[in-house]
Amino acid sequence: MDTTRQQKINRLIQKELSEIFRKQTQQMRGVLVSVSTVRVSPDLGLAKVYLSIFPSDQGADILKNIQTNVKQLRFDLGQKVGKQLRVIPELSLYLDDSLDYLENIDKLLGADNKNKEE
Template identity: 75%
Template sequence: MESTRQQKISRLIQKELGDIFLLQTKQMQGVLISVSAVRVSPDLGLAKTYLSIFPSEKGKELLENIKANVKAIRFDLGQRVGKQLRVIPELAFYIDDSLDYLENIDKLLQSGNKPKDKED
């Protein structure tokens, strides 16, 4: 169970990383990266960040670029929250594919509920 401190830090990091990615993706047409969740470890040393990337076909490529630039992203985050946090946690990025999963389930449900034509 997360402590209140962990929850506050998670929300702060989620908001600030969302702003950072919004500024970065303005240059790329048709790409949207949103931070769907942040989980901070109990010692506040690691922040697991889950990203929702649109379009999902570019997800792996964009995640690799983000992982390659994790130091610069952490620096930008430190510039934004340095007054509120003593130590900026290490960042680990993962793809949040829950929306793709939900979309797939929705498609399956729609295809299974098609009315069949009755011939009398």
């Protein structure tokens, strides 16, 4: 269970990273990167960031590209939240595939409903 401070920092990092990704993906037409969840460790030294990437078929490549630039991303984050946080946490980036999972369930349920109608 996250403490109140962890929850506030989770929201702060999520908001600021979302803004950073929005600005960076404006140049890339047809690509959308959103921060779905952030989980900060109890010592506030590590942040697990879950990214939802559209189109999902390019997700792995885009995530790999972002991971190679994680130092610059952390620096940009530090520029935005440096006044609120003493230490900027290390960023671990993960692909959030929950939307793909939901889409797959919808397809399966849709196919199941069609079979019942017939």
